[in-house]
Amino acid sequence: MTARLIMKLRVEKMRFTTPDVLHMQLVHPLRPALPEWSAGAHVDLRMPDGRVRQYSLCGDPDDSSKYEIAIKREAAGRGGSIWSHENIREGSEVHISAPRNNLPLSAKGERYILIAGGIGITPLLSMARTLKRWGKDFTLHYCARSASAAPLLAELRDICGPSLQCWFSGSGPRFDPAAIGPYNKDTHVYICGPQRLLDAVQSALSEWPEDQVHGEVFQMTVDENFKPEPFEATVVSTGARFLVPADKSLLDVLRDNDFVMPSSCEMGVCGACECGYRDGVVLHRDKVLPSSKRQDRLMLCVSRARVSVTLDL
């Protein structure tokens, strides 16, 4: 659980990088330097109605004077991107949290394979900048329908040069995970894009150690077969017990009982509401905790338990 400062930033520059993706630069109206971040980090954008959306930073992590984000208009989305497209203009004030990184770039590798699908390019663009600075060998595979539908393509070409490999399905072959090549203990793979891309790459690399294959998807997996059951939560510090009904989350129940808990996406992808637990069979359902942490950490917004769980609160 970490609190993050929320800042009122100004949209310094804004342009369409494709017909449906807005690319914007954000600056602080008073401070010359924004909070530091590293490649793979995202910020929260807070809308006036209280909704919060996560966007990966796609600019240069070494430039603390501005943040860059790209927002794709998702007609079938939950409405956040449409709000942004309709309301944000150059000069607008936007409420942005300090960055958090759920997809940090490991410095241990000798070679890196970055695989992006569409708007999933954003964190990988900042990774490409960092890898170039580190002098590391990398290839960026970029999957999109066409060059004109590929966000930030000009910047990528500029940064990556021959390390950029585009897979435009409208005019050529689709990305084939075979392009990643054989396993190598010094290679790290980063994937960001739609679930099916993540699934395809992860199943192709199922023999690889987990700590060399890193993926991020900013979209909840809808498991239609999951039937939430009520369970009991115990707070270890006070012994208080709460019933979590089937239609409420742990986060809701704790808040109803006057616990002040941070949260952000409330769909198991951002990591804001992480909490420790002691015993109980936890049904995690989140997209952010690595399996190494699932033994004793859970996400209050989506994780549930069989019968009971004891929370480290």
Next chain:
Amino acid sequence: MNVYAPPRPPPKMTEAFEHPAGFIAARKAGGATQWRGKLLHIHVAPSASYEMEELQEAECVAGRGIIGDRYYNGTGTYSPKPDVREVTLIEQEALDALSRNDPPLQDGPITLEPRDHRRNLTVVGVPLNHLVGRRFRVGDVILRGGRLNFPCKYLEELLGLPLFLPLYNRSGLNCGIERSGIIRLGDAIELLDQ
């Protein structure tokens, strides 16, 4: 753009001299006299976790807080337990000590800017730790010292700075507002008779 504020009742305030600390101190003689201080900065945050914003002047409302601040608005991070939090103050001297790494509790000096410490008023020449149970004047506004502020882990997390230990025992004063009014930068701060 407006800050989103979920519908929520404003925080319950404890009257400063009803707080156990203020209650005891107000019934005892003592404390520091013969000082005169000055208001250096006024800051408010529109909502929990939002950056503090500097004001040249601000309106203090008895029983509520500073207009525009999260506690006045009812949009702060607070427990449902009533507490003294209408106005919070911190000494510039404490911030100066941190910037000298004095005492040397950390690897090096910590710069804690007035806009970052999340107390409302930054003051100089005011012995805040001696003002629990005392009435004092900031410009035309009268404040009542309710309890010492206590450093919180939340601030450490928010700023990413190891502040908990260096702020221990000099984290400021939580006050109630006895007389409403306007405060301005440079206002004199003086002890009043009980």
